Amino acid sequence: xxxxxxxxxxxxxxxxxxxxxxxxxxxxxxxxxxxxxxxxxxxxxxxxxxxxxxxxxxxxxxxxxxxxxxxxxxxxxxxxxxxxxxxxxxxxxxxxxxxxxxxxxxxxxxxxxxxxxxxxxxxxxxxxxxxxxxxxxxxxxxxxxxxxxxxxxxxxxxxxxxxxxxxxxxxxxxxxxxxxxxxxxxxxxxxxxxxxxxxxxxxxxxxxxxxxxxxxxxxxxxxxxxxxxxxxxxxxxxxxxxxxxxxxxxxxxxxxxxxxxxxxxxxxxxxxxxxxxxxxxxxxxxxxxxxxxxxxxxxxxxxxxxxxxxxxxxxxx
Amino acid sequence: xxxxxxxxxxxxxxxxxxxxxxxxxxxxxxxxxxxxxxxxxxxxxxxxxxxxxxxxxxxxxxxxxxxxxxxxxxxxxxxxxxxxxxxxxxxxxxxxxxxxxxxxxxxxxxxxxxxxxxxxxxxxxxxxxxxxxxxxxxxxxxxxxxxxxxxxxxxxxxxxxxxxxxxxxxxxxxxxxxxxxxxxxxxxxxxxxxxxxxxxxxxxxxxxxxxxxxxxxxxxxxxxxxxxxxxxxxxxxxxxxxxxxxxxxxxxxxxxxxxxxxxxxxxxxxxxxxxxxxxxxxxxxxxxxxxxxxxxxxxxxxxxxxxxxxxxxxxxxxxx
Amino acid sequence: xxxxxxxxxxxxxxxxxxxxxxxxxxxxxxxxxxxxxxxxxxxxxxxxxxxxxxxxxxxxxxxxxxxxxxxxxxxxxxxxxxxxxxxxxxxxxxxxxxxxxxxxxxxxxxxxxxxxxxxxxxxxxxxxxxxxxxxxxxxxxxxxxxxxxxxxxxxxxxxxxxxxxxxxxxxxxxxxxxxxxxxxxxxxxxxxxxxxxxxxxxxxxxxxxxxxxxxxxxxxxxxxxxxxxxxxxxxxxxxxxxxxxxxxxxxxxxxxxxxxxxxxxxxxxxxx
Numbered sequence: 001x002x003x004x005x006x007x008x009x010x011x012x013x014x015x016x017x018x019x020x021x022x023x024x025x026x027x028x029x030x031x032x033x034x035x036x037x038x039x040x041x042x043x044x045x046x047x048x049x050x051x052x053x054x055x056x057x058x059x060x061x062x063x064x065x066x067x068x069x070x071x072x073x074x075x076x077x078x079x080x081x082x083x084x085x086x087x088x089x090x091x092x093x094x095x096x097x098x099x100x101x102x103x104x105x106x107x108x109x110x111x112x113x114x115x116x117x118x119x120x121x122x123x124x125x126x127x128x129x130x131x132x133x134x135x136x137x138x139x140x141x142x143x144x145x146x147x148x149x150x151x152x153x154x155x156x157x158x159x160x161x162x163x164x165x166x167x168x169x170x171x172x173x174x175x176x177x178x179x180x181x182x183x184x185x186x187x188x189x190x191x192x193x194x195x196x197x198x199x200x201x202x203x204x205x206x207x208x209x210x211x212x213x214x215x216x217x218x219x220x221x222x223x224x225x226x227x228x229x230x231x232x233x234x235x236x237x238x239x240x241x242x243x244x245x246x247x248x249x250x251x252x253x254x255x256x257x258x259x260x261x262x263x264x265x266x267x268x269x270x271x272x273x274x275x276x277x278x279x280x281x282x283x284x285x286x287x288x289x290x291x292x293x294x295x296x297x298x299x300x301x302x303x304x305x306x307x308x309x310x311x312x313x314x315x316x317x
Numbered sequence: 318x319x320x321x322x323x324x325x326x327x328x329x330x331x332x333x334x335x336x337x338x339x340x341x342x343x344x345x346x347x348x349x350x351x352x353x354x355x356x357x358x359x360x361x362x363x364x365x366x367x368x369x370x371x372x373x374x375x376x377x378x379x380x381x382x383x384x385x386x387x388x389x390x391x392x393x394x395x396x397x398x399x400x401x402x403x404x405x406x407x408x409x410x411x412x413x414x415x416x417x418x419x420x421x422x423x424x425x426x427x428x429x430x431x432x433x434x435x436x437x438x439x440x441x442x443x444x445x446x447x448x449x450x451x452x453x454x455x456x457x458x459x460x461x462x463x464x465x466x467x468x469x470x471x472x473x474x475x476x477x478x479x480x481x482x483x484x485x486x487x488x489x490x491x492x493x494x495x496x497x498x499x500x501x502x503x504x505x506x507x508x509x510x511x512x513x514x515x516x517x518x519x520x521x522x523x524x525x526x527x528x529x530x531x532x533x534x535x536x537x538x539x540x541x542x543x544x545x546x547x548x549x550x551x552x553x554x555x556x557x558x559x560x561x562x563x564x565x566x567x568x569x570x571x572x573x574x575x576x577x578x579x580x581x582x583x584x585x586x587x588x589x590x591x592x593x594x595x596x597x598x599x600x601x602x603x604x605x606x607x608x609x610x611x612x613x614x615x616x617x618x619x620x621x622x623x624x625x626x627x628x629x630x631x632x633x634x635x636x637x
Numbered sequence: 638x639x640x641x642x643x644x645x646x647x648x649x650x651x652x653x654x655x656x657x658x659x660x661x662x663x664x665x666x667x668x669x670x671x672x673x674x675x676x677x678x679x680x681x682x683x684x685x686x687x688x689x690x691x692x693x694x695x696x697x698x699x700x701x702x703x704x705x706x707x708x709x710x711x712x713x714x715x716x717x718x719x720x721x722x723x724x725x726x727x728x729x730x731x732x733x734x735x736x737x738x739x740x741x742x743x744x745x746x747x748x749x750x751x752x753x754x755x756x757x758x759x760x761x762x763x764x765x766x767x768x769x770x771x772x773x774x775x776x777x778x779x780x781x782x783x784x785x786x787x788x789x790x791x792x793x794x795x796x797x798x799x800x801x802x803x804x805x806x807x808x809x810x811x812x813x814x815x816x817x818x819x820x821x822x823x824x825x826x827x828x829x830x831x832x833x834x835x836x837x838x839x840x841x842x843x844x845x846x847x848x849x850x851x852x853x854x855x856x857x858x859x860x861x862x863x864x865x866x867x868x869x870x871x872x873x874x875x876x877x878x879x880x881x882x883x884x885x886x887x888x889x890x891x892x893x894x895x896x897x898x899x900x901x902x903x904x905x906x907x908x909x
Contacts, residue, residue: 470863600760
């Protein structure tokens with residue numbers, strides 16, 4: 001359904017996303033993991049050309065065979081929300097504070113489908129019910145809801161036009177743990193029922209492990225490892241993935257809670273990137289070749305790939 | 318709504334205090350500062366010493382200060398704003414006569430300026446840096462830097478000398494009664510002058526408001542829904558940008574007052590501003606004092622309305 | 638910074654003209670009794686901007702008028718800035734009863750409509766440049782006061798003030814030696830914008846008849862034009878130059894002020 005090939009996003013001389021490629025079929029869930037600033041949100045927004053004009057996007061984003069990056073403007077707007085919608089992070093500012101939530105959910109329905117206002121309102125009520133928000137509150141304003149409820153409303157809104165793909169950008173960040181679990185469960189149920197494809201972005205590996213079948217780990221604008229989520233976390237092949245997995249204690253495994261390790265150093269500034277592996281300065285097992293060799297995703301197992309020279313050399317973790 | 322009632326009471330109390338301060342300042346300026354108010358009052362008229370003494374008695378000028386102040390406050394609240402020797406009439410009568418024309422001129426000018434300014438500000442701020450923006454901003458800056466009365470005179474020369482529009486006043490004295498069309502013709506130039514000078518403020522306010530909103534997250538949501546750019550601007554950005562503008566708009570309305578004086582003077586528009594201008598000739602202190610109080614009161618009322626309007630319009634604030 | 642160069646350049650040119658005017662403009666050009674030019678004449682040879690009702694060259698009048706118009710603008714601004722800064726500094730430093738009282742006073746003054754207040758003050762103080770200057774200062778100080786107060790609060794929140802106090806600095810010392818230098822750049826920017834509005838105010842007040850009838854300012858030229866019937870006579874050459882002069886000078890100050898503000902903006906330094 002979705003095929004991304006060699007996606008590059010740059011702001012002037014700085015490259016925020018470099019050579020990202022992946023695929024997604026209907027009903028599949030893909031998680032994008034990484035630290036803040038690694039380019040995951042930028043990459044996700046670029047799929048629907050939602051970045052500001054200062055961003056230069058190159059590559060191919062094939063959605064049902066159609067390249068969204070070169071599609072005509074009207075066609076792109078028709079695809080937006082109708083076929084692919086977005087659940088944004090921080091639902092407070094993502095919802096218009098001076099319009100009712102019902103209004104905001106009706107808006108894409110009225111825009112994309114040929115229905116009248118009454119039918120749109122009915123559908124809005126159904127959606128609100130489905131996400132666990134009382135339908136009679138459709139006339140309330142965003143500030144009248146709690147953080148968890150607003151995220152549910154965002155989800156309801158994303159489902160409004162029955163899309164084939166949902167991009168969820170940090171949907172549970174800034175929510176507390178209990179609410180987080182509820183939202184994830186809700187999202188999971190809805191997605192499974194309707195067979196929607198999901199790209200979920202988060203810096204929280206635990207969240208992604210719960211929701212997604214496959215994972216792609218990003219670092220400094222590149223994908224450094226992909227594979228089935230469980231395997232990636234239990235048996236990471238890229239040093240960065242290893243560090244990430246160690247930093248998030250697994251619930252139920254007392255040993256991992258005892259020593260969550262941090263990662264020394266800071267992520268590189270986009271402007272400083274050159275040849276070689278961007279992770280090399282912080283990598284414990286770096287060699288001379290790491291700094292000069294052009295990195296690619298090399299196969300590291302069944303349905304897995306990692307951008308590390310050690311994988312080439314056949315060394316396991 | 319209870320919270321609203323309490324807020325209203327607070328603001329009303331503040332407005333009353335403000336008005337009281339206005340009265341104090343008015344008293345200080347007009348009763349305390351003049352060296353000899355009686356002489357100023359009767360300047361230009363031959364008055365004997367005995368008449369001056371009698372006037373002094375009549376106006377209570379030899380009474381203790383606090384007594385004079387209290388009677389001043391009392392008179393003002395009763396609507397007695399003094400007696401104009403220049404016009405030989407009660408100030409309150411004059412004010413009542415001239416209020417209508419000023420409201421007409423100010424009302425029309427304000428409505429047009431606000432509508433024009435907000436629209437221009439919205440379009441300029443949305444496409445910051447575009448040609449449209451630069452021209453609008455440049456024009457606004459230039460028009461702000463121009464003295465209002467000068468603009469009025471230029472327009473007079475440009476339009477009334479060739480006979481396109483009347484040269485002043487509110488209506489043609491040769492016509493019987495008041496013909497609304499005639500008044501409208503007389504309204505064009507003063508209104509145009511006012512609009513040209515004040516619309517710039519609204520452009521600036523709305524423009525910076527929209528620029529602030531442009532980075533908002535909900536606009537990204539709107540775009541992601543597939544809305545066209547103009548719709549994102551109109552349906553999402555504009556309502557949010559208007560809110561902070563509303564307060565500023567009402568507060569700026571208070572400054573319309575200053576424009577009224579100069580424009581009415583240039584066009585001899587028979588309103589409160591022209592009355593003030595005429596009062597300056599002697600100077601007619603009671604009349605000046607009366608108009609000062611009226612103008613101040615109108616600004617206070619405008620500011621009060623500004624605050625109430627904002628609370629009413631913003632759903633986030635309404636709930637409190 | 639193109640606008641800075643343009644603004645500053647224009648102001649320098651006007652300042653130069655104003656200062657050197659006595660060298661080439663004399664009593665013969667200004668005294669209504671002594672002039673010999675044609676009355677209210679459009680531009681002709683020898684009078685590039687025409688003449689006024691008395692026969693004086695409009696061009697020379699505009700140049701001469703710059704002296705007093707700019708002088709009043711600058712002096713009024715100086716008064717405004719001193720008064721406003723004093724109030725702002727005190728209000729920001731003494732945050733207790735004094736500070737609150739000062740802020741209340743400031744708010745009351747802000748609520749007063751400026752032109753009626755200025756007119757009232759001027760009328761009571763009598764015609765003339767001095768009363769206009771005072772009137773302008775009384776109606777303009779609040780903006781500076783607010784600005785200075787906000788900046789004072791910001792500066793005093795910084796740790797070095799705390800250290801100075803621990804070392805024994807008294808109130809006056811803190812205000813004058815520590816806060817004031819940090820507030821000065823802001824005051825500078827605000828002053829340029831204040832001059833712009835002071836010049837406009839002077840023109841307005843003089844036009845309304847509150848100025849000195851014997852002196853020549855841009856405002857008085859426009860007033861003479863208005864009451865002398867230049868408008869009905871269509872004497873555009875008498876109307877345009879003073880207004881254009883005001884426009885250019887006000888723009889000059891405004892652009893310069895904004896450019897300096899932009900330059901001093903700490904966010905710019907971060908980008909450098």
